Amino acid sequence: MIVRTPWYPEVPEEIAELCRAEGLELLGVTDAAADPEQERVYREWLAQGRHGSMEYLERHAAGKFSPAEIVPGVQSIIFVALNYYQRDRGGEAPSGTATEPDGAAPTDADGAVPIDGAAPIDSGAPPPRGRIARYAWGRDYHKELGKRLKRIARELGRRYPEDSFRAFTDATPLSERHYAEQAGIGFTGRHTLVINGEFGSWFFLGEILSTRYVPPGEPAGIHHGACPRTCARCIDVCPTGALTAPHQIDASRCISYLTIEHRGVIPEDLRPLMGEWLFGCDLCQEVCPLNVRARETDVPAFVRPIAGSRVLLRELLHMRDHESFVDRFAGSPLMRPGWRLMLRNAAIVAANTGAVDLLPDLRASLTIDDAVIREHVNWAIDRLSDK
Ligand code: SF4
Numbered sequence: 001m002i003v004r005t006p007w008y009p010e011v012p013e014e015i016a017e018l019c020r021a022e023g024l025e026l027l028g029v030t031d032a033a034a035d036p037e038q039e040r041v042y043r044e045w046l047a048q049g050r051h052g053s054m055e056y057l058e059r060h061a062a063g064k065f066s067p068a069e070i071v072p073g074v075q076s077i078i079f080v081a082l083n084y085y086q087r088d089r090g091g092e093a094p095s096g097t098a099t100e101p102d103g104a105a106p107t108d109a110d111g112a113v114p115i116d117g118a119a120p121i122d123s124g125a126p127p128p129r130g131r132i133a134r135y136a137w138g139r140d141y142h143k144e145l146g147k148r149l150k151r152i153a154r155e156l157g158r159r160y161p162e163d164s165f166r167a168f169t170d171a172t173p174l175s176e177r178h179y180a181e182q183a184g185i186g187f188t189g190r191h192t193l194v195i196n197g198e199f200g201s202w203f204f205l206g207e208i209l210s211t212r213y214v215p216p217g218e219p220a221g222i223h224h225g226a227c228p229r230t231c232a233r234c235i236d237v238c239p240t241g242a243l244t245a246p247h248q249i250d251a252s253r254c255i256s257y258l259t260i261e262h263r264g265v266i267p268e269d270l271r272p273l274m275g276e277w278l279f280g281c282d283l284c285q286e287v288c289p290l291n292v293r294a295r296e297t298d299v300p301a302f303v304r305p306i307a308g309s310r311v312l313l314r315e316l317l318h319m320r321d322h323e324s325f326v327d328r329f330a331g332s333p334l335m336r337p338g339w340r341l342m343l344r345n346a347a348i349v350a351a352n353t354g355a356v357d358l359l360p361d362l363r364a365s366l367t368i369d370d371a372v373i374r375e376h377v378n379w380a381i382d383r384l385s386d387k
Pocket residue numbers: 189190191226227228231232233234235284287288289290
């Protein structure tokens with residue numbers, strides 16, 4: 001269940017005022033105490049290889065639950081959250097941006113683009129698209145939330161020059177989930193994400209590590225609710241079995257990891273399970289009953305789509321270099337995987353969605369001199385040729 005009106009620990013008015021001025025209403029403060037027991041559990045998780053190829057997480061182990069490893073002398077952490085939820089309005093490509101590859105030949109009514117002399121196959125089906133995780137439809141939140149937090153940190157630094165205030169958005173080893181929960185932002189759901197009583201789980205987290213002591217509200221407990229006793233929807237819906245048990249994630253199987261963080265070849269047995277996901281995955285949040293009261297964000301940077309909720313596979317398959325990818329997706333979270341990996345993902349989604357129309361496009365992309373791309377494109381061609 002989730003509480004109707006969550007209770008937030010009190011935050012000193014000076015901090016609350018600065019955050020409100022930046023449009024950040026959801027906030028909390030916690031002591032920056034180390035948690036050796038959580039670090040032990042985290043190191044065990046690493047030892048089991050659950051982090052896949054994210055080797056940087058091993059380097060993060062010392063600071064994950066020890067904020068002083070990140071900012072020496074840190075006393076308090078000010079947490080903020082920014083709602084990014086928006087309804088899917090059909091996944092149309094953003095207006096004013098290309099929906100077909102630059103310089104492509106004129107398309108027919110179904111969007112089929114003849115390339116390299118290959119005749120398009122006309123199946124009469126709508127042009128195939130891949131899904132984008134909701135947080136990545138608009139502008140990269142690191143920039144949007146980061147600039148607001150930096151302004152707050154700068155102002156605090158001006159008022160208290162003897163202290164240090166460092167702003168971060170997902171850019172430290174710190175376990176944001178753990179400390180945000182301590183700060184009263186929400187509680188950790190069985191899908192391992194923080195759930196807030198008002199916004200569900202659709203929000204970004206950011207924080208300021210402060211060497212000045214900021215008293216946390218009392219008690220800095222959790223007053224947002226809890227997962228219903230028998231609910232396991234997020235675990236059941238996960239196509240790759242990444243949620244191995246309540247609060248346990250095998251990141252090496254998570255579609256978000258596979259499509260965004262993993263730089264190499266995706267294990268063949270996992271590819272068909274990725275379905276239509278081109279970038280990230282929202283399934284565990286979409287089925288969560290605690291997201292029913294999610295409210296639409298009013299942050300223009302998130303609402304104005306860059307990638308939008310779906311991207312044409314053909315658009316990605318026609319890109320031949322990083323520059324054309326930057327032209328189309330600059331400012332979007334899709335820049336993290338970049339052109340190579342998004343093309344890799346597009347090949348998988350083409351196969352998973354039975355997009356035989358894309359066979360000529362896939363074959364044409366075999367000219368790209370990249371072993372990872374060729375591996376996935378050949379796999380997709382094999383699967384589609386069987387249809
Ligand atoms: S789907 Fe159910 S078990 Fe999973 S986080 Fe939501 S309420 Fe908790």
